[in-house]
Amino acid sequence: MTPAAPPPAGGVRHLYLHLPFCAARCGYCAFVVEVGREEVRDAYLDALLAELAQEGGRLGPLETVYLGGGTPTLMGAGRLTRLLEALAPRLAGGAEVTVEANPETVDRTLARALVAAGVTRVSLGAQSFQPHLLAALDRRATPARVRAAAGLLREAGVGRLSLDLIQAVPGQTMADLERDIAEVGAIGPDHVSWYELEVKPGSALAARGAVVDPDLAEDAYLRVVDALEDMGYRWYELANFARDGARCRHSLAYWTARDYLGLGVGAVSTVAGTRWRNAPGVDRYVAALAAGRRPPRTREPLAPATRRRERWMLATRLDEPLDLGWAGPPDHPEAVPRLAGLGLVEAGAGTLTLTRRGRLLQNAVVQELMDFST
Ligand SMILES: C[S@@+](CC[C@H](N)C(=O)[O-])C[C@H]1O[C@@H](n2cnc3c(N)ncnc32)[C@H](O)[C@@H]1O
Ligand code: SF4
Known part of the structure; x- marks a missing residue:
């Protein structure tokens, strides 16, 4: 449902x-x-x-x-x-x-x-x-x-x-x-x-x-x-x-992790802390809607920690400082001075910015700061 x-x-x-x-x-x-x-x-x-x-x-x-x-x-x-x-x-x-x-x-x-x-x-x-x-x-x-x-x-x-x-x-x-x-x-x-x-x-x-x-x-x-x-x-x-x-x-x-609605086969929606994904398969999709039902889909509530990690992973792809008030604190704050020393990030007042070099290594940098294992 x-x-x-x-x-x-x-x-x-x-x-x-x-x-x-x-x-x-x-x-x-x-x-x-x-x-x-x-x-x-x-x-x-x-x-x-x-x-x-x-x-x-x-x-x-x-x-x-x-x-x-x-x-x-x-x-x-x-x-x-x-x-x-x-x-x-x-x-x-x-x-x-x-x-x-x-x-x-x-x-x-x-x-x-x-x-x-x-x-x-x-x-x-x-x-x-x-x-x-x-x-x-x-x-x-x-x-x-x-x-x-x-x-x-x-x-x-x-x-x-x-x-x-x-x-x-x-x-x-x-x-x-x-x-x-x-x-x-x-x-x-x-x-x-x-x-x-x-x-x-x-x-x-x-x-x-x-x-x-x-x-x-x-x-x-x-x-x-x-x-x-x-x-x-x-x-x-x-x-x-x-x-x-x-x-x-x-x-x-x-x-920037805003809410979005996705319609159609395979489409994903993320609204108010819940993600759902319509199943693939046009025939099942068409049959369900023709019968007035919702399409087959899976649904996953997003835990606050998951949303915070997604914000970090997504928003650091951009060339703008990450607002920590919005994204939340890093899981591993001790990594910040180390990454700064390597010239990969710059810490500001309530922000963290990936340098040009940091952006080229974005995934690895974020993995150092956030814990994606749970
Ligand atoms: C939704 S896809 C396809 C859109 C459109 N049907 C097309 O073929 O141009 C959007 C873009 O993702 C990129 N893309 C899709 N699969 C990829 C892959 N395995 N590796 C790299 N880029 C990919 C392609 O550049 C593609 O144009
Ligand atoms: S199979 Fe279709 S969606 Fe995928 S890249 Fe080719 S044209 Fe685009």
Whole structure:
């Protein structure tokens, strides 16, 4: 049954909607995805709107909405417009509305429809501009298609364009990375997410025995940070870079541990100290909502210590001082002077800031300060 936790005062301000359909599964991907099954899209949209109606009482005026996937753009312009029209009355003024887009699905009609339906931000999955790396990742778009999609979205008037890229792909050289950096420079997006490849258990890459070379990953990361900063981007989160005023407000809500509601298969919600996760499986999801029931889900109350540790792990990803009044004290305060002596953190009045070096080692630094074993 549904979590009984009351909504926070004023309601939840951040909404994620999961659109799971993909034409094929990419070699690295472990997200909740339905390959093919396009005939279920209408029923899925009905179910998503039914879940929105069920959970709508938890929502306040929405500051951010994020349509993620899967491949949201595989829903097509008509269904996305229907969904965005249903959300429109719930938006606060100036809300950020993001849609993830796969390049091969973007044409002029879709780009214009997104803008007309109120989308303010598109996150385009480029991953790389090198044909051999796109092939290694099982991507369907050619480099030309990625460039064309960016152009069509710009031309349609999308307010903010973000590009996703992946580094440390098997077979990648530093020369490949330089070419990808140059492509990003030529497109000039407002925002860039540049992730290190994670070989997920169960993925096709894992089955092929792919491994990430840690030396390449480190060199590539340092080079990406330097290059994007030189281009004028702010390295505002470990893997995210933004031009002035173009940080992703939805992701910032996650990194600052705000409450959010997630709708759709596999979607996660965290509201008033409880986390719940809808089960994967479109058919069960659609059947439950069609019968007026809540979707199958698991529910986990978050202990105060868990929430405190999450705040530490998430908010230290940002380039801002951690407010200890908000995050709570470290589990191991004795580690602070040691880490400060190593040049990894700086202690202020009621704050702790990771230095540039500390940010490059963020996970290890936070593990020294917080106890994640319980
Ligand atoms: C929800 S995913 C996919 C969005 C969209 N369907 C696409 O393929 O572009 C968002 C981003 O996460 C990144 N990502 C997903 N799996 C990853 C992995 N195993 N390692 C590194 N980055 C990954 C990719 O850059 C991807 O664009
Ligand atoms: S990376 Fe994107 S397109 Fe590829 S399978 Fe995952 S969600 Fe689908």
